[in-house]
Amino acid sequence: MDALSSTFAALADPTRRAILARLALGETSVTELTEPFEMSMPAVSKHLKVLERAGLIERGREAQWRPCKLTPQPLAEVSDWVEQxxxxxxxxxxxxxxxxxxxxxxxxxxxxxxxxxxxxxxxxxxxxxxxxxxxxxxxxx
Amino acid sequence: MDALSSTFAALADPTRRAILARLALGETSVTELTEPFEMSMPAVSKHLKVLERAGLIERGREAQWRPCKLTPQPLAEVSDWVEQxxxxxxxxxxxxxxxxxxxxxxxxxxxxxxxxxxxxxxxxxxxxxxxxxxxxxxxxx
DNA sequence: CGAGTATAAAACCATACGGTTAAATAACCA
DNA sequence: TGGTTATTTAACCGTATGGTTTTATACTCG
Incomplete structure (x- = not known):
């Protein structure tokens, strides 16, 4: 799928947008990301995979944690597109x-x-x- | 589904974005919208329904034609969101x-x-x- | 009326999505 | 080593998506 499509698809879910909003405040773990939602951790993990495939987040490795970091560059492309x-x-x-x-x-x-x-x-x-x-x-x- | 989600979902398809790009040039018919694509007319009709549910287009009635018109206001909301x-x-x-x-x-x-x-x-x-x-x-x- | 045109709707199919629970990895700690 | 914690993977389920072909609807025109 092209980059713009996967970005839009990733943004088309309120849970994922909430995750991005949280990550805008700073890097954090999957567990902490899961807490605000009434949803199992595997579900959040799947959302993170969607965001990662869209290039909206990156994941590190720190012991048993996989911290998530927002990489907002695809949002710039969304902005470019919509400004048309x-x-x-x-x-x-x-x-x-x-x-x-x-x-x-x-x-x-x-x-x-x-x-x-x-x-x-x-x-x-x-x-x-x-x-x-x-x-x-x-x-x- | 919330408005922003259905807007993003509607935009997450290159066919639908191409349709919007065409409609930015002016109102047109379903038949004319279909021509550039290797796709049946019912398929395009479904895409139009998605765009309509997202409030991105409106449809008129003019004899047997159902002209499509771009209503770009949801794009303003996308812009607002991404500008955050x-x-x-x-x-x-x-x-x-x-x-x-x-x-x-x-x-x-x-x-x-x-x-x-x-x-x-x-x-x-x-x-x-x-x-x-x-x-x-x-x-x- | 009946023929032609533009479009939608119905039925169907394959695949993707968003969620679950249960099991498997991977790293730390004692 | 074994136990605990963090996270992913696997298997499954219901529903949505994107496409098809076929049928129906709505309108115009002769």
């Missing part, structure tokens, strides 16, 4: 704000009937025209 | 840099063995510093 979309969701919020302001302005001017707010269809259609990415632009091939 | 750890991985890089500089200084003084410089700095990290991406400018609701 930042403009998108910020722009969306901007448009929502603009839309709400327009609604408010319209309501102030001519308060007769509320728009059906089917901004769904019309807005989407318009956006497609703008970007030139019509759904069925391509017919059968 | 930014200081951690940047500090780690800082320490690595310091360590490498120290190695270099030591080597200059007493040059006996070469250091294994695996200095892989994240370009995105830099970029973020430059652009001053107001990562956490937005508070939580």
């Amino acid at each position: 979309y930042r403009e998108l969701w910020e722009r969306r919020l901007d448009r929502l704000e603009a839309y709400l302001q327009k609604l408010q302005a319209d309501a102030a001017n001519k308060p007769r009937r509320a728009a059906k707010t089917g901004a769904k269809t019309s807005a989407a259609t318009r956006k497609n025209k703008e970007t030139g990415h019509g759904r069925h632009a391509r017919g059968k091939k | 750890y930014r200081e951690l991985w940047e500090r780690r890089l800082d320490r690595l840099e310091a360590y490498l500089q120290k190695l270099q200084a030591d080597a200059a003084n007493k040059p006996r063995r070469a250091a294994k410089t695996g200095a892989k700095t994240s370009a995105a990290t830099r970029k973020n510093k430059e652009t001053g991406h107001g990562r956490h400018a937005r508070g939580k609701k």
Whole structure:
């Protein structure tokens, strides 16, 4: 599996995210990591293996302990990936704000009937025209 | 499942990330989404259901088409979550840099063995510093 | 109505996931 | 050596995932 996929997969479990949060405070043992959870130690051990395969933790050896250490570099790659979309969701919020302001302005001017707010269809259609990415632009091939 | 978990789970598949990348360019149909993949349409339909349950896409109705639209707000939550750890991985890089500089200084003084410089700095990290991406400018609701 | 198109749903299959308990390793200590 | 502690491995179980093919649904158009 590619690195990004295994990182996302590793993060898709609240137990594992809690483990990472704990490890952000410092290196610790499996036993200590297990304590907060209502879960057997082998279960935690499996979670640790998932985190390790994703490169999110490293494990040492110190007598009979296998201390876990957070290695956050894959998180930087997650950040890189998601930042690709930042403009998108910020722009969306901007448009929502603009839309709400327009609604408010319209309501102030001519308060007769509320728009059906089917901004769904019309807005989407318009956006497609703008970007030139019509759904069925391509017919059968 | 909690929102963050299902978002991460949805992102843990390269097909679904490719679908998101396509949808970032604009709304489109299931058929068009399927074309780039060596995969049946029901398979893509299932992926879309996963993305929809995670709130990453919305689906319209337009005749027999069910156009898909990216709704990137969950990505903002992913960003918020991962930014918690930014200081951690940047500090780690800082320490690595310091360590490498120290190695270099030591080597200059007493040059006996070469250091294994695996200095892989994240370009995105830099970029973020430059652009001053107001990562956490937005508070939580 | 009936034919065609776009999509979803059903049934199925193999594999992975997240958990369990019980047994095996590995290191320390007396 | 044997006993204790920390952790992993093995075997198992129920459910979810990602894919398939086949069937059903919903809509348009002639």
